[in-house]
Amino acid sequence: MESPRSVRAVLAGVLTDLGVSPDGFRYRALRGGFNNRSYLVAAGERRWVVKFRSQTLGPLLGVAAEAEVMAAAARAGLAPAVVAHEEAAGLLVTEYRAGARSLSTRAARERGNIERMAALLRRLHAVAAPVAPFEVERVAQSYVQAAAAGAEHKIARARRHPAQYGGDWDDGTRLFIERADELLALARRFESAFPAAVLCHNDLAAANILHDGQLVLVDFEYAVLAAPILDLANLAVMNRYSDRERAALLEAYGGEIDADDLRWVARLVALLGWFWAAANERRASEPAVYARIRGDLSAQLEAG
DSSP states (O other), rough: OOHHHHHEEEEEEEHHHTTOTTTTTTTEEEOSSSSSEEEEEEEETTTEEEEEOOOOSOOOSHHHHHHHHHHHHHHHHHHHEEEEEEEETTEEEEEETTTOEEEEEEHSSSSHHHHHHHHHHHHHTTTOOOOBOOOOOOOHHHHHHHHTOOOOOHHHHHHHHHGGGTTTOHHHHHHHHHHHHHHHHHHHHHHOOOOOOOOEOOOOOGGGGGEEEEEEEEEEEEOOOOHHHHHHHHHHHHTOOOOOHHHHHHHOOOOSOOOHHHHHHHHHHHHHHHHHHHHHHEEEEEEEEHHHHHHHHHHHHHOO
Protein backbone atom coordinates (compact mmCIF):
# COMPACT_ATOMS: atom_id res chain seq x y z
CA MET A 1 0.00 0.00 0.00
CA GLU A 2 1.30 3.43 -0.91
CA SER A 3 2.08 5.96 1.80
CA PRO A 4 -0.26 8.97 2.14
CA ARG A 5 2.54 11.19 0.81
CA SER A 6 3.07 9.07 -2.32
CA VAL A 7 -0.68 8.85 -2.95
CA ARG A 8 -0.98 12.64 -2.75
CA ALA A 9 1.99 13.13 -5.06
CA VAL A 10 0.57 10.81 -7.74
CA LEU A 11 -2.91 12.29 -7.44
CA ALA A 12 -1.50 15.80 -7.73
CA GLY A 13 0.22 14.84 -10.95
CA VAL A 14 -2.87 13.52 -12.70
CA LEU A 15 -5.23 16.17 -11.29
CA THR A 16 -3.04 18.99 -12.57
CA ASP A 17 -4.16 18.01 -16.08
CA LEU A 18 -7.76 18.44 -14.88
CA GLY A 19 -7.10 22.00 -13.74
CA VAL A 20 -6.65 21.21 -10.03
CA SER A 21 -3.76 22.79 -8.13
CA PRO A 22 -1.38 20.38 -6.35
CA ASP A 23 -2.70 21.43 -2.94
CA GLY A 24 -6.28 22.10 -3.98
CA PHE A 25 -7.83 18.70 -3.36
CA ARG A 26 -8.63 16.24 -0.61
CA TYR A 27 -9.07 12.48 -0.77
CA ARG A 28 -10.05 9.42 1.21
CA ALA A 29 -9.79 5.70 0.62
CA LEU A 30 -12.89 3.87 -0.56
CA ARG A 31 -13.76 0.54 1.01
CA GLY A 32 -14.28 -2.66 -0.93
CA GLY A 33 -12.22 -4.73 -3.33
CA PHE A 34 -8.73 -6.07 -2.85
CA ASN A 35 -7.08 -6.06 -6.31
CA ASN A 36 -7.03 -2.29 -6.54
CA ARG A 37 -6.92 0.69 -4.23
CA SER A 38 -9.55 3.32 -4.90
CA TYR A 39 -9.91 6.84 -3.56
CA LEU A 40 -12.64 9.44 -3.62
CA VAL A 41 -10.99 12.72 -4.62
CA ALA A 42 -12.67 16.11 -4.20
CA ALA A 43 -11.68 19.56 -5.45
CA GLY A 44 -14.32 22.13 -4.60
CA GLU A 45 -17.61 20.71 -5.93
CA ARG A 46 -15.90 18.29 -8.29
CA ARG A 47 -15.61 14.59 -7.41
CA TRP A 48 -13.76 11.68 -8.97
CA VAL A 49 -12.88 8.08 -8.17
CA VAL A 50 -9.20 7.26 -8.70
CA LYS A 51 -8.26 3.60 -8.88
CA PHE A 52 -4.64 2.49 -8.50
CA ARG A 53 -3.84 -0.79 -10.22
CA SER A 54 -2.25 -3.32 -7.90
CA GLN A 55 0.49 -5.81 -8.74
CA THR A 56 -1.94 -8.73 -8.59
CA LEU A 57 -1.21 -11.43 -11.12
CA GLY A 58 -3.85 -11.83 -13.78
CA PRO A 59 -5.35 -8.64 -15.28
CA LEU A 60 -5.66 -9.06 -19.04
CA LEU A 61 -5.65 -5.37 -19.96
CA GLY A 62 -3.25 -2.54 -19.25
CA VAL A 63 -4.62 0.67 -17.77
CA ALA A 64 -4.93 2.44 -21.13
CA ALA A 65 -6.76 -0.51 -22.68
CA GLU A 66 -9.06 -0.79 -19.66
CA ALA A 67 -9.84 2.92 -19.93
CA GLU A 68 -10.77 2.51 -23.61
CA VAL A 69 -13.07 -0.44 -22.97
CA MET A 70 -14.68 1.20 -19.95
CA ALA A 71 -15.24 4.39 -21.94
CA ALA A 72 -17.11 2.36 -24.58
CA ALA A 73 -19.29 0.83 -21.86
CA ALA A 74 -19.84 4.28 -20.32
CA ARG A 75 -21.08 5.68 -23.63
CA ALA A 76 -23.75 2.98 -23.53
CA GLY A 77 -24.70 3.98 -19.97
CA LEU A 78 -23.22 0.82 -18.46
CA ALA A 79 -20.23 2.22 -16.53
CA PRO A 80 -19.05 5.46 -14.93
CA ALA A 81 -17.45 7.84 -17.42
CA VAL A 82 -13.67 7.74 -17.77
CA VAL A 83 -12.06 11.10 -16.99
CA ALA A 84 -8.34 10.32 -17.31
CA HIS A 85 -5.79 7.55 -16.98
CA GLU A 86 -2.07 7.26 -16.42
CA GLU A 87 -0.38 4.05 -17.53
CA ALA A 88 2.96 4.69 -15.83
CA ALA A 89 1.34 5.40 -12.47
CA GLY A 90 -1.19 2.62 -12.98
CA LEU A 91 -4.24 4.74 -12.26
CA LEU A 92 -7.66 5.32 -13.77
CA VAL A 93 -9.86 8.35 -13.01
CA THR A 94 -13.62 8.00 -13.40
CA GLU A 95 -16.66 10.05 -12.55
CA TYR A 96 -18.00 9.78 -9.02
CA ARG A 97 -21.62 8.65 -8.88
CA ALA A 98 -23.02 10.06 -5.65
CA GLY A 99 -25.03 7.48 -3.77
CA ALA A 100 -23.73 4.51 -5.76
CA ARG A 101 -22.93 1.42 -3.72
CA SER A 102 -21.62 -2.01 -4.59
CA LEU A 103 -24.07 -4.88 -4.52
CA SER A 104 -23.57 -7.46 -1.82
CA THR A 105 -23.23 -11.09 -2.85
CA ARG A 106 -26.57 -11.73 -1.19
CA ALA A 107 -28.22 -8.93 -3.16
CA ALA A 108 -26.69 -10.25 -6.39
CA ARG A 109 -28.65 -13.49 -5.82
CA GLU A 110 -32.03 -11.80 -5.49
CA ARG A 111 -34.42 -12.54 -8.34
CA GLY A 112 -34.98 -8.89 -9.18
CA ASN A 113 -31.25 -8.18 -9.37
CA ILE A 114 -30.63 -11.34 -11.40
CA GLU A 115 -33.11 -9.99 -13.94
CA ARG A 116 -31.51 -6.55 -13.86
CA MET A 117 -28.04 -8.06 -14.31
CA ALA A 118 -29.25 -10.14 -17.24
CA ALA A 119 -30.58 -6.99 -18.90
CA LEU A 120 -27.31 -5.16 -18.18
CA LEU A 121 -25.28 -7.98 -19.69
CA ARG A 122 -27.44 -8.11 -22.82
CA ARG A 123 -26.68 -4.42 -23.33
CA LEU A 124 -22.98 -4.85 -22.57
CA HIS A 125 -22.76 -7.72 -25.04
CA ALA A 126 -24.01 -5.36 -27.76
CA VAL A 127 -21.22 -2.80 -27.15
CA ALA A 128 -18.44 -2.55 -29.70
CA ALA A 129 -15.11 -2.19 -27.90
CA PRO A 130 -11.43 -2.64 -28.82
CA VAL A 131 -10.75 -5.83 -26.89
CA ALA A 132 -8.90 -9.02 -27.84
CA PRO A 133 -10.42 -12.51 -28.05
CA PHE A 134 -10.16 -14.52 -24.85
CA GLU A 135 -7.27 -16.97 -25.21
CA VAL A 136 -8.60 -19.23 -22.51
CA GLU A 137 -6.03 -21.99 -22.76
CA ARG A 138 -3.10 -19.56 -22.72
CA VAL A 139 -4.48 -17.75 -19.67
CA ALA A 140 -5.18 -21.06 -17.93
CA GLN A 141 -1.62 -22.25 -18.55
CA SER A 142 -0.18 -19.00 -17.20
CA TYR A 143 -2.22 -19.30 -13.99
CA VAL A 144 -1.24 -22.94 -13.50
CA GLN A 145 2.45 -22.15 -14.04
CA ALA A 146 2.32 -19.22 -11.62
CA ALA A 147 0.53 -21.31 -9.00
CA ALA A 148 3.12 -24.09 -9.36
CA ALA A 149 6.11 -21.75 -8.95
CA GLY A 150 8.65 -23.34 -6.65
CA ALA A 151 7.01 -26.76 -6.79
CA GLU A 152 7.58 -27.61 -10.46
CA HIS A 153 10.01 -30.44 -9.72
CA LYS A 154 7.67 -32.06 -7.23
CA ILE A 155 4.72 -31.83 -9.63
CA ALA A 156 6.80 -33.23 -12.51
CA ARG A 157 7.87 -36.20 -10.38
CA ALA A 158 4.26 -36.83 -9.36
CA ARG A 159 3.21 -36.86 -13.00
CA ARG A 160 5.93 -39.40 -13.82
CA HIS A 161 4.85 -41.66 -10.95
CA PRO A 162 1.03 -41.39 -10.73
CA ALA A 163 0.79 -44.70 -8.83
CA GLN A 164 2.28 -42.92 -5.83
CA TYR A 165 -0.74 -40.61 -5.56
CA GLY A 166 -2.14 -43.01 -3.00
CA GLY A 167 1.12 -43.31 -1.14
CA ASP A 168 3.96 -40.86 -0.84
CA TRP A 169 2.40 -37.89 -2.63
CA ASP A 170 0.36 -35.53 -0.52
CA ASP A 171 -3.28 -34.81 -1.32
CA GLY A 172 -2.46 -31.23 -2.28
CA THR A 173 -0.17 -32.34 -5.13
CA ARG A 174 -2.73 -34.79 -6.44
CA LEU A 175 -5.51 -32.20 -6.29
CA PHE A 176 -3.33 -29.62 -8.03
CA ILE A 177 -2.57 -31.96 -10.93
CA GLU A 178 -6.15 -33.17 -11.29
CA ARG A 179 -7.53 -29.62 -11.33
CA ALA A 180 -4.82 -28.39 -13.72
CA ASP A 181 -5.61 -31.18 -16.17
CA GLU A 182 -9.36 -30.51 -15.92
CA LEU A 183 -8.87 -26.76 -16.36
CA LEU A 184 -6.79 -27.14 -19.52
CA ALA A 185 -9.23 -29.67 -20.97
CA LEU A 186 -12.19 -27.36 -20.33
CA ALA A 187 -10.26 -24.38 -21.73
CA ARG A 188 -9.68 -26.24 -24.99
CA ARG A 189 -13.33 -27.29 -25.05
CA PHE A 190 -14.46 -23.68 -24.55
CA GLU A 191 -12.28 -22.37 -27.36
CA SER A 192 -13.63 -25.07 -29.66
CA ALA A 193 -17.28 -24.67 -28.70
CA PHE A 194 -17.74 -20.90 -28.39
CA PRO A 195 -16.44 -18.35 -30.92
CA ALA A 196 -15.37 -15.02 -29.46
CA ALA A 197 -18.29 -12.75 -30.34
CA VAL A 198 -19.10 -10.06 -27.75
CA LEU A 199 -17.56 -7.81 -25.12
CA CYS A 200 -17.51 -9.67 -21.79
CA HIS A 201 -16.68 -8.05 -18.45
CA ASN A 202 -15.29 -11.33 -17.07
CA ASP A 203 -15.02 -10.23 -13.41
CA LEU A 204 -18.59 -10.00 -12.16
CA ALA A 205 -18.07 -10.17 -8.43
CA ALA A 206 -20.76 -8.23 -6.59
CA ALA A 207 -18.18 -5.59 -5.62
CA ASN A 208 -17.81 -4.67 -9.30
CA ILE A 209 -21.54 -4.02 -9.73
CA LEU A 210 -22.70 -0.59 -8.54
CA HIS A 211 -26.28 0.49 -8.03
CA ASP A 212 -27.71 3.97 -7.64
CA GLY A 213 -31.15 3.42 -9.12
CA GLN A 214 -29.54 1.68 -12.06
CA LEU A 215 -26.78 -0.92 -12.30
CA VAL A 216 -23.37 -0.08 -13.74
CA LEU A 217 -20.09 -1.99 -13.92
CA VAL A 218 -16.59 -1.04 -12.81
CA ASP A 219 -13.15 -2.71 -13.01
CA PHE A 220 -12.83 -3.81 -16.63
CA GLU A 221 -9.23 -5.05 -16.46
CA TYR A 222 -10.29 -8.63 -17.24
CA ALA A 223 -12.54 -7.68 -20.17
CA VAL A 224 -12.32 -9.91 -23.24
CA LEU A 225 -14.04 -10.74 -26.48
CA ALA A 226 -15.82 -14.04 -25.84
CA ALA A 227 -19.17 -15.81 -25.94
CA PRO A 228 -21.96 -14.41 -23.74
CA ILE A 229 -22.02 -17.61 -21.69
CA LEU A 230 -18.67 -16.59 -20.18
CA ASP A 231 -20.24 -13.62 -18.35
CA LEU A 232 -23.27 -15.65 -17.25
CA ALA A 233 -21.00 -18.33 -15.80
CA ASN A 234 -18.76 -15.70 -14.22
CA LEU A 235 -21.71 -14.00 -12.54
CA ALA A 236 -23.00 -17.34 -11.26
CA VAL A 237 -19.64 -18.47 -9.84
CA MET A 238 -18.55 -15.13 -8.38
CA ASN A 239 -21.84 -14.82 -6.50
CA ARG A 240 -22.39 -18.49 -5.62
CA TYR A 241 -25.62 -18.98 -7.54
CA SER A 242 -27.69 -22.04 -6.78
CA ASP A 243 -29.17 -24.15 -9.59
CA ARG A 244 -32.41 -22.21 -9.19
CA GLU A 245 -30.62 -18.86 -9.49
CA ARG A 246 -28.71 -20.07 -12.56
CA ALA A 247 -31.99 -21.10 -14.15
CA ALA A 248 -33.45 -17.66 -13.39
CA LEU A 249 -30.40 -16.03 -15.00
CA LEU A 250 -30.75 -18.11 -18.17
CA GLU A 251 -34.46 -17.32 -18.37
CA ALA A 252 -33.89 -13.61 -17.87
CA TYR A 253 -31.01 -13.40 -20.36
CA GLY A 254 -32.90 -15.30 -23.05
CA GLY A 255 -31.41 -16.81 -26.18
CA GLU A 256 -30.24 -20.34 -26.81
CA ILE A 257 -27.80 -20.87 -23.92
CA ASP A 258 -28.08 -24.41 -22.60
CA ALA A 259 -28.15 -25.15 -18.86
CA ASP A 260 -25.67 -28.03 -19.27
CA ASP A 261 -23.26 -25.74 -21.11
CA LEU A 262 -23.59 -23.15 -18.35
CA ARG A 263 -22.72 -25.84 -15.81
CA TRP A 264 -19.41 -26.84 -17.37
CA VAL A 265 -18.43 -23.28 -18.31
CA ALA A 266 -19.09 -22.30 -14.69
CA ARG A 267 -16.72 -25.08 -13.67
CA LEU A 268 -14.13 -23.67 -16.07
CA VAL A 269 -14.55 -20.22 -14.48
CA ALA A 270 -14.24 -21.67 -10.97
CA LEU A 271 -11.05 -23.52 -11.90
CA LEU A 272 -9.56 -20.41 -13.49
CA GLY A 273 -10.37 -18.52 -10.29
CA TRP A 274 -8.92 -21.27 -8.10
CA PHE A 275 -5.55 -21.18 -9.87
CA TRP A 276 -5.59 -17.38 -10.03
CA ALA A 277 -6.12 -17.25 -6.26
CA ALA A 278 -3.47 -19.93 -5.64
CA ALA A 279 -0.92 -18.00 -7.71
CA ASN A 280 -1.66 -14.71 -5.93
CA GLU A 281 -1.69 -16.38 -2.52
CA ARG A 282 1.93 -17.40 -3.09
CA ARG A 283 3.10 -13.89 -3.90
CA ALA A 284 0.82 -11.62 -1.84
CA SER A 285 1.88 -9.75 1.29
CA GLU A 286 -1.58 -10.53 2.70
CA PRO A 287 -2.34 -14.06 1.41
CA ALA A 288 -5.37 -14.71 3.62
CA VAL A 289 -7.84 -13.03 1.25
CA TYR A 290 -6.71 -15.25 -1.63
CA ALA A 291 -6.87 -18.32 0.60
CA ARG A 292 -10.51 -17.47 1.36
CA ILE A 293 -11.32 -17.12 -2.33
CA ARG A 294 -9.61 -20.40 -3.11
CA GLY A 295 -11.52 -22.10 -0.29
CA ASP A 296 -14.85 -20.76 -1.55
CA LEU A 297 -14.10 -21.93 -5.10
CA SER A 298 -12.98 -25.32 -3.80
CA ALA A 299 -16.34 -25.72 -2.09
CA GLN A 300 -18.13 -24.92 -5.35
CA LEU A 301 -15.94 -27.34 -7.31
CA GLU A 302 -16.43 -30.14 -4.82
CA ALA A 303 -20.18 -29.58 -4.83
CA GLY A 304 -20.13 -30.16 -8.58
